[in-house]
Amino acid sequence: MQPLPVGKGKPEDAEMRSVPGASSGCAVSRNRSSRPFAQLIEDGGASAGGDVGGHPSEFFRGAHFLAAEGATHTLRIETDDAELLAPLIVREIEGTGDRDAVSPYGYPGLTVVGDRVRSNDRIAAGSANASEGGGDGWLDPATVDWHRTELVSVFIRHRLDLVPFAGAGERNVVQIADPALKPKSRPTDRRQVRRNLEAGYTVELIPGAETSAAQRAAFLDLYEQTMRRTAAAERYFFGAAYFDRLWPSERTWMALATDPEERPAAASMAAVSDGYLHYYLSGSSDSHLADSPMKNVIARLIELSGELGLPLNLGGGITAGDALEEFKRGFANRSLAWCTSEIVCDPDRYAELSADRDAGGFFPAYRA
Numbered sequence: 001m002q003p004l005p006v007g008k009g010k011p012e013d014a015e016m017r018s019v020p021g022a023s024s025g026c027a028v029s030r031n032r033s034s035r036p037f038a039q040l041i042e043d044g045g046a047s048a049g050g051d052v053g054g055h056p057s058e059f060f061r062g063a064h065f066l067a068a069e070g071a072t073h074t075l076r077i078e079t080d081d082a083e084l085l086a087p088l089i090v091r092e093i094e095g096t097g098d099r100d101a102v103s104p105y106g107y108p109g110l111t112v113v114g115d116r117v118r119s120n121d122r123i124a125a126g127s128a129n130a131s132e133g134g135g136d137g138w139l140d141p142a143t144v145d146w147h148r149t150e151l152v153s154v155f156i157r158h159r160l161d162l163v164p165f166a167g168a169g170e171r172n173v174v175q176i177a178d179p180a181l182k183p184k185s186r187p188t189d190r191r192q193v194r195r196n197l198e199a200g201y202t203v204e205l206i207p208g209a210e211t212s213a214a215q216r217a218a219f220l221d222l223y224e225q226t227m228r229r230t231a232a233a234e235r236y237f238f239g240a241a242y243f244d245r246l247w248p249s250e251r252t253w254m255a256l257a258t259d260p261e262e263r264p265a266a267a268s269m270a271a272v273s274d275g276y277l278h279y280y281l282s283g284s285s286d287s288h289l290a291d292s293p294m295k296n297v298i299a300r301l302i303e304l305s306g307e308l309g310l311p312l313n314l315g316g317g318i319t320a321g322d323a324l325e326e327f328k329r330g331f332a333n334r335s336l337a338w339c340t341s342e343i344v345c346d347p348d349r350y351a352e353l354s355a356d357r358d359a360g361g362f363f364p365a366y367r368a
Helices: 063-069 121-125 187-199 213-229 240-246 286-291 294-308 323-329 347-354
Strands: 015-018 027-030 037-041 073-078 083-092 099-102 111-113 153-157 169-177 202-207 252-258 264-273 276-284 312-315 334-344
Touching: 063 083, 063 240, 169 294, 169 323, 187 286, 187 294, 202 294, 213 240, 213 252, 213 264, 213 276, 240 264, 252 294, 264 286, 264 294, 276 294, 294 312
Parallel strands: 099 153, 276 312
Antiparallel strands: 015 027, 037 073, 073 083, 083 099, 083 111, 153 334, 169 312, 169 334, 202 252, 252 264, 264 276
């Protein structure tokens, strides 16, 4: 299947466009003053890939990540001013003939593409997080015609650097170690890092594609120990096959800390995407917790972020202000809101499926 061409200029008069792979499968008549519309392209997210509107190895929209996450479609939205693309996982709603969709894990978000967009100051200034002082997004999802997607709802995980949707909600606050700002760390953390180094701990930084089978197995063991220790939900036990798909991605690294006996103590997968080095998934050994070797891992990744000239996204806590957030805050010199959008595409059907369901704030309510 050929990816849908993007970023094409629009003539002044109406046009007829046949959309390859769109869920409606029909030609669409568009006037410049008509309502923005959304469609699905069944291409595994390829049309929203990292080489669209950015570096070809953007991790969260790269081919390796989308395959690991099981992305099924690209969401394409066309407005008079812009074209937006995002990878999605389209899912059946059990017991119905309906479907909904969710972004892959992490920060895949939407990409705005096209020559006619790059010079549009309104779009650039109105995209939250796009620059200092960026405001609310410029495109209201309520103005978009969603019926061609045939979805009941969509949950979008936005990028850190670009939030084009108005009304996006703050899901979490992530901690950033930015090499462009004065570095920050607690004296206690610095002492712990030094003690570990003096005791014989080391941290090796290995490009993802060069990691050995033994190193990958060590990482998986450390990660799963951490998931069991924190009583993580089953969905966070990604498994060896998931990580084996990710390690070959460009601009990924394993930061692996070993103790004086060269036993794995802590490790992190780091990846570059959309102007950040991301501390993506990590883990530490139960038997090494007293030495906090993860502090040495983070210290090495902060060095890498300086070498790359990219801020390090340490992520946030599980809940606001928890111990994990406080740990990460000790290495951060700024913070940033991470936003998501909860979009009801078919209000009537959403209401039917959610009737009498106590969702407790969960979206979509019918999956609570």
